[in-house]
Amino acid sequence: MPVATLSHVKRVLDEHDMHAKKKFGQNFLIDANVVDKIAKNACDKELLTIEIGPGIGSLSEMLMKYSRAVVCYEIDEDMFSILKEEFNDDIELYLEDFLKVDLDNVSYRNEKINVCSNLPYYVTTPILFKLFESDLMINKITVMVQKEVADRFKAEKGSEDYNALSVIVQYLFDVKLEMNVSKSVFYPMPKVDSAVISFTPKVDRNREFEKVFFELVKNSFKQRRKTLHNNLKEFLSEEEISNLFNKLALKDKIRAQELSLADFLAIYEVLYGR
Numbered sequence: 001m002p003v004a005t006l007s008h009v010k011r012v013l014d015e016h017d018m019h020a021k022k023k024f025g026q027n028f029l030i031d032a033n034v035v036d037k038i039a040k041n042a043c044d045k046e047l048l049t050i051e052i053g054p055g056i057g058s059l060s061e062m063l064m065k066y067s068r069a070v071v072c073y074e075i076d077e078d079m080f081s082i083l084k085e086e087f088n089d090d091i092e093l094y095l096e097d098f099l100k101v102d103l104d105n106v107s108y109r110n111e112k113i114n115v116c117s118n119l120p121y122y123v124t125t126p127i128l129f130k131l132f133e134s135d136l137m138i139n140k141i142t143v144m145v146q147k148e149v150a151d152r153f154k155a156e157k158g159s160e161d162y163n164a165l166s167v168i169v170q171y172l173f174d175v176k177l178e179m180n181v182s183k184s185v186f187y188p189m190p191k192v193d194s195a196v197i198s199f200t201p202k203v204d205r206n207r208e209f210e211k212v213f214f215e216l217v218k219n220s221f222k223q224r225r226k227t228l229h230n231n232l233k234e235f236l237s238e239e240e241i242s243n244l245f246n247k248l249a250l251k252d253k254i255r256a257q258e259l260s261l262a263d264f265l266a267i268y269e270v271l272y273g274r
């Protein structure tokens with residue numbers, strides 16, 4: 001029987017006299033069909049998959065099926081010992097807070113990897129940004145997140161969810177909504193629905209460019225209610241701003257949330273050249 005079933009998850013927790021821990025964001029997947037679909041789509045048979053927070057192993061089991069090998073990081077000692085017992089040495093397992101892992105010195109730093117995780121909701125953004133900012137050779141990141149978080153990453157200009165992070169992430173990755181997931185496929189059942197989203201790198205990394213470009217984007221959104229002109233005033237001269245607005249024929253009162261990624265790249269080009 002797959003791990004991702006309500007009866008198995010409950011039995012394992014009961015046998016170890018344990019409950020899901022809220023402080024670690026533990027909501028276990030209990031629908032084997034959904035988990036199989038996620039893993040199949042996230043992995044490649046010839047590549048290593050990294051999983052953050054394996055829990056009881058609902059997803060890990062399926063990741064193993066579709067990957068060359070699986071490396072997992074679990075923060076919770078109790079989960080770690082269950083996994084050791086259930087999976088023996090089939091997965092490479094570390095008892096570690098992923099946010100503290102030194103990604104510059106991991107054994108897989110020079111190989112192409114996939115990342116797949118049902119992310120703990122209380123650290124979704126820091127974990128994703130740790131991955132985004134790393135030098136890992138990422139093929140694809142596939143993660144389960146709360147629906148509203150997925151909406152923010154996917155947001156297009158003009159929408160309420162659109163912010164600096166949407167622009168930065170969409171510059172670095174093709175962001176795809178893989179599937180919406182009902183809250184009923186988790187135990188215990190969370191209050192909100194979730195979604196699986198994937199991030200596929202689409203640009204060659206250029207850290208120097210990114211530093212300036214991301215700063216420009218963040219400054220443009222700094223005070224959401226202010227116009228772009230007023231936000232830019234904090235770090236550009238009036239002359240630079242009026243030159244920029246003239247060259248790109250920008251409306252005086254335009255706000256950052258009305259600008260697309262392409263618009264921000266055009267602004268960068270006017271200000272700093274190619």
Ligand code: SAM
Nearest residue numbers: 024027028029053054055058075097098118120
């Ligand atoms: N993968 C399992 C599943 O889908 O059923 C469990 C997912 S549960 C949403 C999140 C898991 O991440 C839990 O096992 C939790 O203990 C673990 N976790 C929480 N914070 C973590 C961190 N900072 N580093 C590594 N694991 C963490």
